[in-house]
Amino acid sequence: MAYASSSLKETLSLLSKEGELYEKLPDGKVICFACGHRCKILKGLPGICKVRFNQNGTLYVPFGYVGAIQLDPIEKKPFFHALPGNKALSFGMLGCDYHCSYCQNWVTSQALRDPAADAVAKPILITPREFINLALKQEAKVVTSTYNEPLITSEWAVEIFKEAKKEGLVTSYVSNGNGTPEVLEYIKPYVDLYKVDLKGFQDKNYRKLGGKLETVKTTIQKLVEKGFWVEVVTLVIPGFNDSEEELRNIARFLKGVSPYLPWHVTAFHKDYKMTDPEDTRAETLMKATSIGLEEGLFFVYPGNLPNEVKEYENTVCPFCKETLIRRIGYKILENRIQDGCCPDCHAIIPGVWLKKDGTLLKNLLKNQAHE
Template sequence: MSATTTLAEVLTQLTKEGELYEKLPNRRVRCYACGHRCLIPEGRQGVCRVRYNKGGALQVPTGYVGALQVDPVEKKPFFHALPGSLALSFGMLGCDFHCGYCLNWITSQALRDPAAVSPPELVTADELVNMAKRHGAPMVASTYNEPLITSEWAVEIFRVAKARGLKTAYISNGNGTPEVLDYLKPWVDLYKVDLKGFNDANYRKLGGVLGNVLDTIRLLVEKRFWVEIVTLVVPGFNDSDKELAQIAEFLASVSVDLPWHVTAFHQDYKMLDHANTAAATLFRAAEIGRRAGLHYVYVGNLPGRVGHHENTYCPACRTLLIERHGYTILKNAIQEGACPTCQTSIPGVWN
């Protein structure tokens, strides 16, 4: 990328016609990749800034990554999927939200924030899947930016990955649509949703709508994706007993078997005026989750400081099934998807 070429100009070259849209009169298009359902006139971009209307056809990102790493499945975090294994994690650039505490702002806000510098690296779907195989990673995950807005590229990769026996995953803000979930269902096994709170006014400050995310969670479970939920607990933003209970009760109403990860906020990006999350706050959140009836509540982002809250226990007999320390699996006693003591089925993707 030369000094005179902008990132946006480079990315317009790395596109193809999308599949998640409809053509409308006057060369306008309606995009279905995320819950914004952008109505895009000719020559304009959607909210995400990476899907744009060229001559009445929606152009979408393809053929590159903005971030690429091999890391533990537990880091995604998935605690009920292939414990102790690796995931090849790739991301593109752009997001349909603009969260002030984004941990991946270098990639997600690359088209909004001049300080976010993450040049695209050209790559093919075959090369990414070969890389996963080389590293012994049984999973390929779309993450680091919002995968919904780059779904056509993810599906191109996942088609190759699934043909070669790999699992596939989305790490997402959950701002979906029925159309995009139908499009993803044949190709995506696991779906992590970042449920950022239960206050619609706060959600709108981040660029989203709470109802869209709740509808997406319901649909994901209904359509039988494997789903895990993460809430980054931010002091003074979403950490009240009332709001945590609303989240937990909603999740329990969808399925008591939904794993809920309550994780620690660390000052980052633009949100520097809130305190880091104390372990005691996460213990309180976990207890609220259990009281709501959730079978699997986990405390994260503070490895070694949360005791048994990282472990998986049988909800029926309380046998210790998976013992964790951070991203390390110390013990895995699950046998054929069940508790070895009482044979209760433990939901997840175990092989």
């Protein structure tokens, strides 16, 4: 059921409850630590994300609705090393702590910041149990918080994921990585998979999007150390982040975290307010892929241009070099991984896999970070 009200802001203020990721200050201000902005918020005002707000010295946060629901292949998130070929039921709320001009989810993420988004964004009332029943009915093995920045709506995601865990479902975040130690600790018991957008390697560009490079780098390191399954995505945008130097710097940083960390280099297409750069060409993605492999990453995947990137969408055993998973776009053509291992050389393959008996196996990067 869509929620009817006179304005989106009023509606969302009703769909809120007291948050858990904040601290009250004696003067009535609050400090929110759901994301790296760490807003100190005066009474009566919202934080940078616009959806968490201080009402009489209490922080209220989004709760009890979704802005969008969709069933997708897990490869679309993208996770390539987690339950290949399975479905993920995704939900998003409204609002974001960044304001990227090329956002592909701007209707949900830029709500309360862009009147064009407000005109079409509609919260849909749902309970965690109803959402999980939907996932079970659709035979999704994974549930995902995405479409807006999940960190800023973590209290609601955790509520849904608690129900997901009762049914043995795998849970995931698709996030910009603007994290804090507190929010990562808070979500750790409930979130299995974590995708981070690493949008470039220049702090000045990160500031234009509303973030800081250092915070995202720290989040990636902490996620691996804490034992989340992590995959990183860089949307390669001509003229913004596609220089050899920048791509090489990203690859070197990721290799330093773990050479087994999957890096998706995906193609940009004109979106939202960023319409100047040309769409990313296959040659550029192949250049980024080669750079990642040269720098010592084992799993580099060019994305968004299926059929134009040859066999590079496949997963290859880092040890014996045999092909393990064959893909075209989001479609799995063959998966040869057996109980988390290469069937040829029996090496352990990093990722989250389903065993033959249906149980879950986690081969985590934190155990392999410095091999």
